[in-house]
Amino acid sequence: MSAAPEHAPTMARLSLRDRIAPHMPVLLVPLLAIAGFLAIMNPASWLTLTVSGLAMGMMIFVMASGLTLVFGLMDVINFGHGAFVSVGAFVGISVLLALGHMTSAPSLFLNLGAILAAVTAAMLATGAMGWAFEKVIVAPVYGHHLKQILVTMGGLIVVEQLIIVFWGPEEIYFNRPETLKGAITFAGAAIEKYRLVAVAVGILVFVTMRWVLRRTKLGLIVRAGVENGEMVMAMGYNLRLVFVGVFLAGSALAGLGGVMWALYQEVITAHMGNHAMILIFIVVIIGGLGSVEGCFIGALLVGLMQNYIAFLEPKAALISNIALMVAILMWRPMGMIPVVKAK
Amino acid sequence: MIRTLLSGDTPRSLPLALILGGILICLALAPFLFPGVRTVDTAARICIFIVLVASYDLLLGYGGIVSFAHTMFFGIGAYGVALASSHMGRGFDAIAVGAVTGALAAAALAFVIGLFSLRVRAIFFAMITLAVASAVAVLVSQLSGLTGGEDGLTFKTPRALGPAFKFGKEAFDGRLFGVKLNGKLLAYYFVFFGSFCLFLLMLRVVNSPFGRVLQAIRENDFRAESIGYRVVYYRVAATCLSAAIAALAGSLYAIWLRYVGPDTVLSMELMIDILLMVVIGGMGTLYGAVIGAVLFVMAQNYLQNLMGAAAELTSGLPVLPQLLNADRWLLWLGVLFILSVYFFPTGIVGRLRNTR
Numbered sequence: 001m002s003a004a005p006e007h008a009p010t011m012a013r014l015s016l017r018d019r020i021a022p023h024m025p026v027l028l029v030p031l032l033a034i035a036g037f038l039a040i041m042n043p044a045s046w047l048t049l050t051v052s053g054l055a056m057g058m059m060i061f062v063m064a065s066g067l068t069l070v071f072g073l074m075d076v077i078n079f080g081h082g083a084f085v086s087v088g089a090f091v092g093i094s095v096l097l098a099l100g101h102m103t104s105a106p107s108l109f110l111n112l113g114a115i116l117a118a119v120t121a122a123m124l125a126t127g128a129m130g131w132a133f134e135k136v137i138v139a140p141v142y143g144h145h146l147k148q149i150l151v152t153m154g155g156l157i158v159v160e161q162l163i164i165v166f167w168g169p170e171e172i173y174f175n176r177p178e179t180l181k182g183a184i185t186f187a188g189a190a191i192e193k194y195r196l197v198a199v200a201v202g203i204l205v206f207v208t209m210r211w212v213l214r215r216t217k218l219g220l221i222v223r224a225g226v227e228n229g230e231m232v233m234a235m236g237y238n239l240r241l242v243f244v245g246v247f248l249a250g251s252a253l254a255g256l257g258g259v260m261w262a263l264y265q266e267v268i269t270a271h272m273g274n275h276a277m278i279l280i281f282i283v284v285i286i287g288g289l290g291s292v293e294g295c296f297i298g299a300l301l302v303g304l305m306q307n308y309i310a311f312l313e314p315k316a317a318l319i320s321n322i323a324l325m326v327a328i329l330m331w332r333p334m335g336m337i338p339v340v341k342a343k
Numbered sequence: 344m345i346r347t348l349l350s351g352d353t354p355r356s357l358p359l360a361l362i363l364g365g366i367l368i369c370l371a372l373a374p375f376l377f378p379g380v381r382t383v384d385t386a387a388r389i390c391i392f393i394v395l396v397a398s399y400d401l402l403l404g405y406g407g408i409v410s411f412a413h414t415m416f417f418g419i420g421a422y423g424v425a426l427a428s429s430h431m432g433r434g435f436d437a438i439a440v441g442a443v444t445g446a447l448a449a450a451a452l453a454f455v456i457g458l459f460s461l462r463v464r465a466i467f468f469a470m471i472t473l474a475v476a477s478a479v480a481v482l483v484s485q486l487s488g489l490t491g492g493e494d495g496l497t498f499k500t501p502r503a504l505g506p507a508f509k510f511g512k513e514a515f516d517g518r519l520f521g522v523k524l525n526g527k528l529l530a531y532y533f534v535f536f537g538s539f540c541l542f543l544l545m546l547r548v549v550n551s552p553f554g555r556v557l558q559a560i561r562e563n564d565f566r567a568e569s570i571g572y573r574v575v576y577y578r579v580a581a582t583c584l585s586a587a588i589a590a591l592a593g594s595l596y597a598i599w600l601r602y603v604g605p606d607t608v609l610s611m612e613l614m615i616d617i618l619l620m621v622v623i624g625g626m627g628t629l630y631g632a633v634i635g636a637v638l639f640v641m642a643q644n645y646l647q648n649l650m651g652a653a654a655e656l657t658s659g660l661p662v663l664p665q666l667l668n669a670d671r672w673l674l675w676l677g678v679l680f681i682l683s684v685y686f687f688p689t690g691i692v693g694r695l696r697n698t699r
Contacts, residue, residue, distance in 0.1 A: 077466050140685060145466050147684055149409045150622060154681040157615060161674035274611070278477045281470040315485050318478045325474070326459060333463045 025293075025336040029300050036308040047189035049307045055195035057303025058202020059264060061296050063257030064280040064287075065209060066250020072226040072290025072339055074243045076138055077145060080152035081254055081280065082273030083133075083159035084126045088255025089262035089272060090167055092122035093174060103177040111177035115263075122259045123252040129159075130251020134244055156274070163270040171269045180263075198260055205253065206296050213292065222246060226290060226339060282321050286328040288335025297336060348543060350550040354630060359695040363630060366637055370535060374528055375520050381644075387531055389640045390538040391596045396620045397545050397632035398588035404627035405549055406581040407561030408465050411614055412472035415479050416453065416586040418609040420445035420593030422483070425496045425603040433499040442594035446587040453586035457579040465564075465578070480609045495604025504530040504598065530599060537595050541588055546629055548584065557581055558627075615673070616643075619680050625690025634691050647672055 020027070033050055040046045067081045095118040096103055102114035137155045141147040175181070176194060183190040213219035224232045225239050233239050261276060262268045283302050287294030302321055309320040328336060346353065354360040369376060373386035399413050423445025424438055431437040456475060460467035483490050490496065502508050508526030522528065548554055560567045560574050568574045597603050607613075616639065624635020650672055687694060 077469075079469075137681065146403075146407055146409060147688070149466070149469050150618070150684050151681055153615075153618065154677050154684065157677035158674060158681070161671055161677060165671060165674070275477075278474050282474050285467060285470055315482075318481050322475055322478050325471070329459055329463075 025297050028336075029297060029304070032301055032304050032308075036304060039308065039312060044187070044189040045311065047187060048191060049311055050304065051189075051191045051199070052195050053304035053307035054300060055198040055202075055264070055303070056306065057300035058199050058206075059257055059260045060276075060279050060283050060303060061202055061299035062205050062260060063254050063276055064283045064295050064299060065205070065292055066247075066253045067280060068284045068287065068290055068295045069222075069292060070243075070247055070250050071284075073222060073246055074142070074229070075145075076142070076247075077148050078138065078152050079149050079277070080133065080137070080155040080159065081250075082275075082277035083156045084130060084251045084254035084273070085258040085261065085276045086163055086268075086270060086273030087129055087159065088122040088126045088258030089268045090163055090258075090270075091125040091255070092118040092259035093172065093262050093268055094167075095121045096177075097174060103175075106178045108179045111179045114177060115259075119256055119259050122255040126255025126258070127248050127252035130248045130254075131244065133251070134247045138247075160270050160274065167270070169270070171267050173267050176263055176266060194263060198264065201256075201260065205256075206292075209292060218242070279321070282325050286325050286335055288332075288337040288339055290339035291335070291337040294335055294337035350543075350547045352546055352550045352629075354696075356696045359630065359692060362695075363633060366633060373535075374531055375522055378522055383527075383531055385640060385644055387534050387599050389637055390535050391592050391599065392617075392620065392636040392640055393633050394538045394541045394545075394592040394595070395589055396617055396624070396636045397542055397629045398585045398592065399617050400621050400626060400629060400632045401545060401549065401588070402581060402585040403621055404625075404631070405554060405557045405561065406578060406585075408461070408578060408582065409469040410472045410582070410585075411469060412453075412456065412476040412479075413585075413589055413617055414609055414611075414614045415472075415476040416449040416589040417593040417596070417613070418479075418483070418603075418605075419449045419452070420590030421597035421603045421608040422490060422496075422593075423448065423590065424594045424597040425498050426489075428498040428500065429496060433501050435501050438500070438594070438598060441597075442591060445594055446590040449586040449590035450583040453582045454579060457582040461578045461582070462575050468582075476609075476614070477611070480605060480611075483609060484605045491604070493605060495602060495607070497602045500530070500598055500601050502526065504533060534595050534599050538592070541591060542629070542633075545588065549629060553577070553580070561627075612673075619676055621690075622680055622683055623690055625692030625694075627689065628692050631690045631692040638691075642672075650675075 036049065037043075037046050040049070063081075063085055066084075067078060070076055070078055096114055099114040099117060102110045105111070133155060137151055138148065141151050180194045180197060183192045184196075185191075211219075213223060221232060221237055221239075221242055225237075225242060229239055257276075258273070261272070265272075279302060283298040284295060285298075286301070287296070287298035301324060305320050305324050306317055310317040332338065354363055370386055370390060374383050377383070377386070395413070395417055399410070402408050402410055402413075420442065424441035427437045427441030427444065428434075431440065456471060457468070460471045484493050486492070487494075499505075503526055505526040508529070510524050510529075549557075556567065556572050556577050559570075560572070560577055564574050567577075593608060596608065600607065620635035620639045621632060622635075623638065624633070625631025683690065689696075
């Protein structure tokens with residue numbers, strides 16, 4: 001009687017394509033940057049455009065992250081998110097204008113102090129507003145998408161009009177703080193200083209957010225809530241409270257994004273949130289509704305795409321984002337990193 | 344006979360029937376009852392907006408889909424007529440070609456957008472239409488060679504629809520009940536009967552088996568799918584139909600104004616106006632569109648004066664005059680909008696039908 005043949009299972013090796021597929025969204029950003037380089041063929045302008053594209057992407061990410069998280073957690077779609085962007089910008093810039101002696105001084109320390117004060121004021125204001133918005137406008141229409149869209153749109157109209165009541169209908173022009181004006185030259189490419197700051201802030205927000213979501217207990221509850229809210233509530237956690245907190249944080253981030261966006265444009269209008277909303281929606285859709293990582297990658301793609309196309313063919317810039325969205329939805333109909341719900 | 348004309352969808356409430364009848368008579372006889380350039384213009388706007396709002400209700404109230412691209416379809420129809428008329432010369436053939444091309448283009452665009460977004464989930468549609476509509480609005484103002492850019496296009500409609508055209512000189516001495524018989528009158532009735540036919544067509548659609556399936560999908564799409572209806576097909580079909588009718592309404596608007604521009608037919612403000620009209624009038628019934636459009640257009644024309652007067656009265660107080668400023672009327676409409684979504688989701692028509 002011979003011994004049983006030795007058990008030696010062999011796993012079929014995944015093909016290269018299968019191994020790359022999960023990382024594809026992440027790879028898209030460098031791929032797009034390389035494609036941009038090949039299309040532009042001028043290292044100096046390519047570097048300038050790439051940095052400004054990344055800066056723009058980071059700002060869109062900061063504004064959009066709250067929206068995607070709120071949707072993921074509570075299935076609430078907030079069309080009034082743009083209102084927080086506008087309010088953040090108006091509050092922040094008012095503070096900056098009031099601190100004129102600090103922003104006009106050629107001292108980095110004083111300038112950053114003024115910006116910090118502006119950002120804090122803006123985030124406090126939009127955070128408080130987000131809390132009120134959630135209580136008054138969103139809470140009565142949970143679980144009803146159609147009503148959510150209508151009601152939050154109504155909220156956006158009201159807030160936009162209130163901004164006009166308090167700050168007037170005219171555009172407000174202003175200057176960036178002294179030390180953030182101008183550009184530095186690196187490898188023959190002129191890079192605006194402010195854009196580097198924006199990239200740094202964006203990365204900081206992303207890393208912090210990822211850390212909170214992946215490494216803390218609160219993040220665990222939020223992620224579990226996204227996947228299966230009822231189960232988390234059955235475990236005894238007050239998901240409602242967590243959600244209000246997430247909504248508040250998302251609104252505050254939108255406010256921060258609003259200040260950054262305003263400093264980038266150097267002009268604010270009551271409708272700026274409405275315009276930002278268009279980019280935010282594109283980013284959130286291509287990233288996958290509810291996914292923070294997808295939102296980050298989507299924002300970078302949109303920022304880079306917009307800047308490259310604006311350089312190559314200015315009139316096609318806005319259309320290019322729509323084209324990007326269509327292409328990605330053809331590839332992955334739920335967005336790049338779809339959120340899986342356990343239902 | 345009336346039942347057949349209304350496709351069996353009667354008002355089902357006496358006050359509502361009286362109001363609707365009153366509106367119909369006023370609109371049908373507007374040039375004779377309220378002679379005056381401004382009032383006839385208001386009446387024509389009401390006719391066109393009734394069709395536009397009803398076509399939006401087809402989507403929102405019956406299909407349960409929120410779209411922010413309805414003005415885009417409206418604009419496609421308007422620009423279709425404008426471009427055809429300015430390239431082919433004045434004439435009814437140009438109008439027909441422009442209107443049909445506009446409606447087909449709108450339906451084709453709606454088909455593409457619908458296929459992309461509705462196959463995944465209905466809320467994608469709201470976001471994607473918002474993005475596409477704003478991109479189209481920017482594109483129209485940038486392609487100034489074709490569309491006239493921000494200035495828009497002024498064009499000539501057929502002679503028979505212009506104020507210079509006179510008729511009935513022998514029979515009525517050029518006047519009927521004191522109203523001059525000219526092309527403007529014909530243009531009004533062109534708009535009126537065009538709108539009337541489109542409205543009856545929509546009533547036919549929503550009361551057909553197709554309309555019933557749409558309502559079923561709105562109530563419970565999962566269940567409709569289980570019964571065997573392909574939800575995506577029905578939703579996309581509703582989107583295309585509503586886009587085509589909106590484009591035809593846009594064509595009527597262009598014929599009436601003899602001008603198109605991004606601000607008049609493509610702006611986001613117009614989209615918000617349409618939303619307000621549907622919700623205030625009543626979602627899920629086409630009569631709501633009638634009531635909403637009439638109330639809104641009247642309010643737009645007359646309420647603003649009232650608010651201006653109120654602002655002057657309170658000019659001594661802080662903040663209040665700014666809140667009551669005539670330009671801020673959108674603020675109050677926004678508040679009204681939120682309140683009506685909460686407390687009267689069926690709008691004015693739903694209220695009237697309940698208090699029998």
